[in-house]
Amino acid sequence: MDIEVTYELDCRGLLCPMPVVKTAKAIKQIEVGQVLKMVSTDAGSPPDMEAWCRQTGHQLLSATQEGGAYIFLIRRTK
Template sequence: MADYTVDQTLDCSGLLCPMPVVKTNKAMKELEVGQVLEMIATDPGSIPDMEAWARQTGHELLLAQEEEGKYRFHIKKTH
Protein backbone atom coordinates (compact mmCIF):
# COMPACT_ATOMS: atom_id res chain seq x y z
CA MET A 1 0.00 0.00 0.00
CA ALA A 2 1.29 3.42 -0.93
CA ASP A 3 2.10 5.92 1.81
CA TYR A 4 0.67 8.81 -0.18
CA THR A 5 -2.66 9.91 -1.61
CA VAL A 6 -3.43 10.80 -5.19
CA ASP A 7 -4.59 14.40 -5.34
CA GLN A 8 -5.58 14.58 -9.01
CA THR A 9 -6.13 12.07 -11.83
CA LEU A 10 -5.39 12.81 -15.46
CA ASP A 11 -6.74 10.33 -18.04
CA CYS A 12 -4.67 10.42 -21.23
CA SER A 13 -6.12 7.18 -22.63
CA GLY A 14 -6.10 7.15 -26.42
CA LEU A 15 -3.52 9.93 -26.72
CA LEU A 16 -0.21 9.31 -28.47
CA CYS A 17 3.24 10.74 -27.77
CA PRO A 18 3.89 13.51 -26.90
CA MET A 19 0.41 14.41 -25.62
CA PRO A 20 0.47 12.42 -22.33
CA VAL A 21 3.71 14.20 -21.36
CA VAL A 22 2.39 17.60 -22.51
CA LYS A 23 -0.83 17.19 -20.51
CA THR A 24 1.07 15.86 -17.48
CA ASN A 25 3.40 18.85 -17.54
CA LYS A 26 0.43 21.23 -17.63
CA ALA A 27 -1.40 19.39 -14.83
CA MET A 28 1.70 19.41 -12.60
CA LYS A 29 1.81 23.21 -12.78
CA GLU A 30 -1.63 23.31 -11.13
CA LEU A 31 -0.58 21.16 -8.15
CA GLU A 32 1.05 22.29 -4.91
CA VAL A 33 4.49 20.98 -3.93
CA GLY A 34 4.07 17.55 -2.33
CA GLN A 35 0.84 16.70 -4.13
CA VAL A 36 0.58 13.59 -6.32
CA LEU A 37 -0.80 13.33 -9.84
CA GLU A 38 -2.05 10.04 -11.23
CA MET A 39 -1.74 9.86 -15.01
CA ILE A 40 -3.33 7.03 -16.98
CA ALA A 41 -2.26 6.34 -20.57
CA THR A 42 -2.65 3.66 -23.23
CA ASP A 43 0.45 4.52 -25.29
CA PRO A 44 3.19 1.90 -24.63
CA GLY A 45 5.80 4.61 -25.17
CA SER A 46 4.52 6.47 -22.15
CA ILE A 47 6.69 4.47 -19.71
CA PRO A 48 10.08 5.58 -21.09
CA ASP A 49 8.62 9.02 -21.87
CA MET A 50 7.42 9.57 -18.29
CA GLU A 51 10.66 8.21 -16.80
CA ALA A 52 12.67 10.65 -18.93
CA TRP A 53 10.28 13.53 -18.19
CA ALA A 54 10.54 12.94 -14.43
CA ARG A 55 14.35 12.92 -14.62
CA GLN A 56 14.38 16.12 -16.69
CA THR A 57 11.90 18.02 -14.54
CA GLY A 58 13.05 16.74 -11.15
CA HIS A 59 9.59 15.52 -10.10
CA GLU A 60 9.44 12.17 -8.32
CA LEU A 61 8.01 9.21 -10.24
CA LEU A 62 6.45 7.12 -7.46
CA LEU A 63 4.76 4.50 -9.64
CA ALA A 64 4.97 3.32 -13.24
CA GLN A 65 3.01 0.17 -13.97
CA GLU A 66 1.19 -1.57 -16.80
CA GLU A 67 -2.06 -3.41 -16.21
CA GLU A 68 -4.32 -4.77 -18.94
CA GLY A 69 -3.06 -2.36 -21.60
CA LYS A 70 -3.24 0.72 -19.38
CA TYR A 71 -0.22 2.48 -17.97
CA ARG A 72 -0.55 4.13 -14.58
CA PHE A 73 1.85 6.72 -13.21
CA HIS A 74 1.98 8.50 -9.88
CA ILE A 75 4.13 11.62 -9.92
CA LYS A 76 4.91 13.76 -6.87
CA LYS A 77 5.47 17.46 -7.41
CA THR A 78 8.81 18.35 -5.83
CA HIS A 79 9.21 22.04 -6.68
Protein backbone atom coordinates in the same frame (compact mmCIF):
# COMPACT_ATOMS: atom_id res chain seq x y z
CA MET B 1 2.34 1.87 0.66
CA ASP B 2 -0.72 4.12 0.52
CA ILE B 3 -0.22 7.18 -1.63
CA GLU B 4 -2.85 9.90 -1.58
CA VAL B 5 -3.58 10.97 -5.14
CA THR B 6 -4.47 14.64 -5.47
CA TYR B 7 -5.35 14.74 -9.17
CA GLU B 8 -6.09 12.14 -11.84
CA LEU B 9 -5.30 12.71 -15.51
CA ASP B 10 -6.77 10.38 -18.14
CA CYS B 11 -4.59 10.31 -21.26
CA ARG B 12 -5.96 7.05 -22.67
CA GLY B 13 -6.13 7.12 -26.46
CA LEU B 14 -3.61 9.97 -26.78
CA LEU B 15 -0.36 9.42 -28.63
CA CYS B 16 3.10 10.81 -27.95
CA PRO B 17 3.80 13.58 -27.09
CA MET B 18 0.35 14.43 -25.69
CA PRO B 19 0.53 12.40 -22.44
CA VAL B 20 3.74 14.25 -21.50
CA VAL B 21 2.34 17.62 -22.60
CA LYS B 22 -0.85 17.12 -20.58
CA THR B 23 1.12 15.84 -17.57
CA ALA B 24 3.38 18.90 -17.65
CA LYS B 25 0.32 21.14 -17.63
CA ALA B 26 -1.52 19.15 -14.93
CA ILE B 27 1.44 19.02 -12.53
CA LYS B 28 1.27 22.82 -12.32
CA GLN B 29 -2.31 22.55 -11.00
CA ILE B 30 -1.27 20.75 -7.82
CA GLU B 31 0.87 21.85 -4.88
CA VAL B 32 4.46 20.78 -4.19
CA GLY B 33 4.37 17.42 -2.40
CA GLN B 34 1.04 16.38 -3.88
CA VAL B 35 0.64 13.42 -6.25
CA LEU B 36 -0.65 13.26 -9.82
CA LYS B 37 -1.97 9.98 -11.25
CA MET B 38 -1.68 9.78 -15.02
CA VAL B 39 -3.20 6.91 -17.03
CA SER B 40 -2.13 6.31 -20.63
CA THR B 41 -2.49 3.64 -23.30
CA ASP B 42 0.49 4.88 -25.36
CA ALA B 43 3.26 2.24 -25.31
CA GLY B 44 5.83 5.04 -25.42
CA SER B 45 4.62 6.51 -22.13
CA PRO B 46 6.85 4.52 -19.72
CA PRO B 47 10.19 5.72 -21.13
CA ASP B 48 8.73 9.17 -21.86
CA MET B 49 7.51 9.65 -18.27
CA GLU B 50 10.77 8.39 -16.79
CA ALA B 51 12.73 10.85 -18.93
CA TRP B 52 10.31 13.71 -18.21
CA CYS B 53 10.58 13.15 -14.45
CA ARG B 54 14.39 13.03 -14.67
CA GLN B 55 14.46 16.25 -16.69
CA THR B 56 11.98 18.17 -14.54
CA GLY B 57 13.03 16.82 -11.15
CA HIS B 58 9.55 15.55 -10.26
CA GLN B 59 9.49 12.19 -8.46
CA LEU B 60 8.14 9.16 -10.31
CA LEU B 61 6.70 7.15 -7.41
CA SER B 62 5.45 4.24 -9.49
CA ALA B 63 4.90 3.11 -13.05
CA THR B 64 2.67 0.07 -13.43
CA GLN B 65 0.65 -1.61 -16.15
CA GLU B 66 -2.92 -2.83 -15.69
CA GLY B 67 -4.56 -4.41 -18.69
CA GLY B 68 -3.83 -2.14 -21.63
CA ALA B 69 -3.13 0.95 -19.52
CA TYR B 70 0.02 2.37 -17.95
CA ILE B 71 -0.45 4.07 -14.59
CA PHE B 72 2.02 6.62 -13.26
CA LEU B 73 2.12 8.27 -9.85
CA ILE B 74 4.19 11.45 -9.87
CA ARG B 75 4.96 13.67 -6.88
CA ARG B 76 5.43 17.37 -7.62
CA THR B 77 8.77 18.42 -6.13
CA LYS B 78 9.01 22.08 -7.09
